[in-house]
Amino acid sequence: MRTLGRLALFAATSLLAWPALAASPPLKPCRIDGIPNELLCGSAQRPLDPARPDGVKIDVHYLVVPAMARNKQPDAVLMLAGGPGQSAIGIAARVLPRLSRLNNRRDIVFIDQRGTGKSAPLECHEDKKPADTEQLDTAAQMKRLDTCRAALETLPYGRDGGLRFFTTTIAMQDMDAVREQLGVPQWNLIGGSYGTRAALEYLRQFPTKVRRTVIDGVAPPDMVLPASFSPDTQAALEKLFDANAKTHPQLRADWQALLASLPRAVTVAHPLTGKPEHFTVDRDLLLRAVRAPLYQPSLAAALPAALHAAATEGRFESLFGLTSAFGGGKGVQLATGMHFSVICAEDYPRLPQATDRPGADYGRLDAELYARVCKTWPQGEVPAAFYTLPPAPSPVLVLSGGADPVTPPRHGEHVAKALASGHPERVQHVVVPESGHGVMAIGCMRDVMFRFIDAKTDAAALPQDAGCATRIPRPTAFQPVQQEATP
Template structure:
C-alpha cells in the first residue's frame, strides 16, 4: 500500500469494448528471480493496447509462474494481484511468496505485471527518493517533475496519441484473463492486496465464472474516491494512535496540536537516504505527509509518539522523516507513477466533487488538491458505469481488513462484504484484525487461514474461517527512546 501521494487505487475502462481475442499459448522459459531460490517459469503475451483495435499497437504482458511442488497439482492456480496502483507483481513476488507457501505445494502461483508496471509496457517516473528533501517536498517542483514525466511517457510507442488512456483496470483485467486462457488455467483463485483488491473485484465482475475463490486484503472498493478517502481514513488512524497511547503519552495530542500551530518554521533534517543535513521550511502539509506513511505499519507507528514529542519539545525532526523513509520498502516496492495516475485520473478524479468523505480535521483537502492538479492534464480513459457496482459474489470471498489501517480501513471492507453477500451471505466472510495496519496477510496465522480457505474441497467448507489467532494480537506498545546514562566525574579510574 507507499507515500501519501501514492497510495492505493482504482479500476476502469471498457466493458463496452470488444472482448479479447483468443491468445496463442505463450512459451514458458526457465528463469530466476532475486529472493526466490528455486527455478521458475517466465513468459509474456502480446495484447492490444486498445482493446477496440485488436490489430493495432500491441503491448507485452509479462508474467511469472511459480510451479507447484507436487506432481499431482490442482488445476486452479493462484493469481496474486499487486497493489498501488503501480506496483509490479513480479518485483514483489519474493516478499509475497512466503505467505502463499502452503498453497504453492499443489497449486501454481502466478504473478502478472499489470500493464504499466514492471516489464509490461512500464509507465515509470524518475525516482526522487534521493533528491534533497527540499526538492522532494516542494509542491511546485513535484508538479514540474510529474509534468515532465507525463510528457516523456507520451513519447513512448504505447504512450503516443493518447495511449495512456488504455492503462485502466478494466482493460488490465482483460489482459489477466487472456493470460489465464493462454496458460490453460480453468479458474483462478484470486489474492489481491490494497489496489489489488479493486483489480480482483473488477476481474470478478467481468469474468465471474473464471474465479473459484477470492481473497481481498485491505479493501479499496470501486466506489471509494481515493484522494478524498486519504484525509478521512488518515485522520481516523491518527486519532486512533493518540487514543491507544493516551496512558503512556497523556500529552501527546496537545503536543501534536502545538506542533501544527508552530508551522511554518525552519528546520534542519538529515536526508534519510544520504544522511546529509538539509535546512528547509516545514509547512503543515509537509508534516502531515511525513506522519501518514508510518501509520500503515503498527510497528513503525509505535515510534510516532516519541518522534512527535521530540519534534514538539526539542525541535528535532529527524525521527519523523526517518520513519517516513523506513516505510518505503526498497526498489521492488516502488510504484510506476505513470500507471498510478492513469488509473486514478480515470477512475477517481472525476468523482471528487461528489465524494461524501468528510476531510480530516488535520489532514484537510491537500491530497484532493494535488490529484486534481495532476489529473487536469493527464490523459483520461473511459470507465464503464458498471465498474462502480458490486454484483453479488458468485463464489466464496474472504474479505480482510486491518482496524488500524489509514488507507483501507474496516469501513470499506464492511461495505464490500455487505454488497457481495447480498444474495448469498454464506459466501462472504469479513475478517477484521483490530490492531493490524494496511494488509493483514503477514499477521500471525493468516497465512494458514488463507490456505484453508482456498484448499477447502467444497464452497461450504471454505467459510467461515476461524481467525481468533489473528484478531487477538495486541497493538505494539509505544517505542521508548533509550536515554544515555549521565557521565560521572571523579578521580577514580
C-alpha cells in the first residue's frame, strides 16, 4: 500500500487546524499501524443505553487525519466501515490512499463504531486469527459462538443484556456526538458494505448534518441479510459460469460433480504454514469456501481452475488457498459479537417475512445459521422508521458492482429509487458491471468521489462520469502453468 507522502506536513501544524476544538477534550498525537506519520486521536464518552444517561458508559474512539492545507474546508469526511463489525480505524491505512485528494482540504475522520476496535469491542477469541477451513465448519462455529456470547456477557458493557445496545441506530447517535465534539458543521459520508446501512441511518436521523454521501455496495436497512445472501451469491456464481463458458465449458459440470461427491475426507496443506490438515468437506463448507473469492474478481478468476482440480483430481489446495487469501490481512477481521448484535436485532426478526427466493445451491444456508445464533443472542429494539428510506436531503452517489455476491446492483437500484423520490437530480447510481464487492477500490474512482464531494454546489455534484470504471473488463480466468514432460 502506498503511503501519503505529504502526511509529514501536518506534524507541526495539525493542532492549529482545529479552531473549533477549544471547548472539546483535546486530541492527542497517535500512531496507527500502516501509517508512518503521526495523526490525532480522541474519544467521546457515551451512555451504553441512551435511555439511561447516568448508567454504564463506553468510550467511542476516533482518528482524525487533518487536512493538508491551512485554508481547509469545514465539512470533514467520515468513513463508515463495513461488516457489521469492522474497525474503521483498523482499515484507515488501506483507505487513506483512496481519499488523498479529498484530504488536501478536508479532514478525514475514522470512528470505531461501538462494538468494534477500541470502542467497547465485542470480539470473540477467534476474531484476530487468519481465516482457515475450521472457521468454515458450521458445527464448530456454533460452539465458538456460544462460548463467545457467554464471555461477552461478563464484560462491564455486556452484562444485564448490554449486547442489546449496539444497534446501528444507537451507533449513529454516537457518530453525531463525535461530530459535535469536533465542531464539524456537516459530514461528507462515505460508507462501504454495511457502512452504507450506517450512512443511510445517519442520513435519516440527522439529515441537516450531511453535505454529500457516497454509498458503495449497498446494504439497505430493509434488506434481510441472511435471506438475501443466498440468491445474491447464487447469481454471482452463475455469472462466473457464464463468463467462463468458452474457456471452461465443463465448469458447471465440475461444480455439480463436486457437490455430488460430498461429504469427503481430504488432506490439504495449510496455505500459510504448509502443514497438512485433515478434515471433511461437506456441502456447507464448500459453499462458504466458494463465496469468499467471489467478492473479488481477481480472486474469482482462479476459481474455474480450482474447482476443476477439486472435482476431477480431489485437490482442494487451490480452493481453500483462495478462501484464505480473501480472509487475510490486518483490519479485515470482524468483531463477531458486534456483528451478531446488529444482525440479530435488525434482520433476524424479519427473516420469516423475507421474500428473497433461496439460490438453487445455497438454499437456506445462511438463514439457518443466523436463526440458530440469534435464538439465544440478546436483541436490541429497532424503531420502525429505521427500515424506511426517506427522500435524499442532499446529493447521494450510489455505487454497485455487477459481480458482487452480497450487495449486487438490485439493492443499489432500490435505494437510489427511494432516495430520488421527488428530487431525481440528487441521486446517481453507478453500476460497474465487472466489479465485485466494493467499487471505491478501483483506481480511477477516487477521482470520481473527489469531484462529487468537492463540487461547490449540489447542482454541480451530479451526475459524475464514471466511464473509467464501468468499461473495465472482467479478469480473464487463470490458467495453471503446465509443466512440459521431460523426454
